[in-house]
Amino acid sequence: MHCGIEVGPLPRGSYRNHCPSCLCSRHVDVLPGDRAARCRGLMRARGVDSHPAKGHMLVHRCVECGFVRRNRVAPDDELESLLQVMKYG
Ligand SMILES: [Zn+2]
Numbered sequence: 001m002h003c004g005i006e007v008g009p010l011p012r013g014s015y016r017n018h019c020p021s022c023l024c025s026r027h028v029d030v031l032p033g034d035r036a037a038r039c040r041g042l043m044r045a046r047g048v049d050s051h052p053a054k055g056h057m058l059v060h061r062c063v064e065c066g067f068v069r070r071n072r073v074a075p076d077d078e079l080e081s082l083l084q085v086m087k088y089g
């Protein structure tokens with residue numbers, strides 16, 4: 001599983017839900033932060049959307065069940081990885 005994401009909260013209150021390096025996440029939430037999903041599948045970044053109010057959003061898709069979710073790009077996400085996702089998904 002890539003880096004085996006065990007990601008802690010960001011210092012400034014906003015919680016992070018994906019790996020800054022490979023941008024992968026885990027299917028643990030039904031609603032953001034509720035940890036209610038039983039899937040636990042790996043969610044890979046499939047693209048980057050821009051949202052008028054929220055800025056750039058990462059599009060994550062669960063490799064197990066196909067669940068799609070958008071997450072805000074975190075300040076310490078690796079630019080290189082983001083560009084990779086934008087280009088190739
Ligand atoms: Zn990772």
Ligand SMILES: [Zn+2]
Nearest residue numbers: 027039062065
């Ligand atoms: Zn899933």
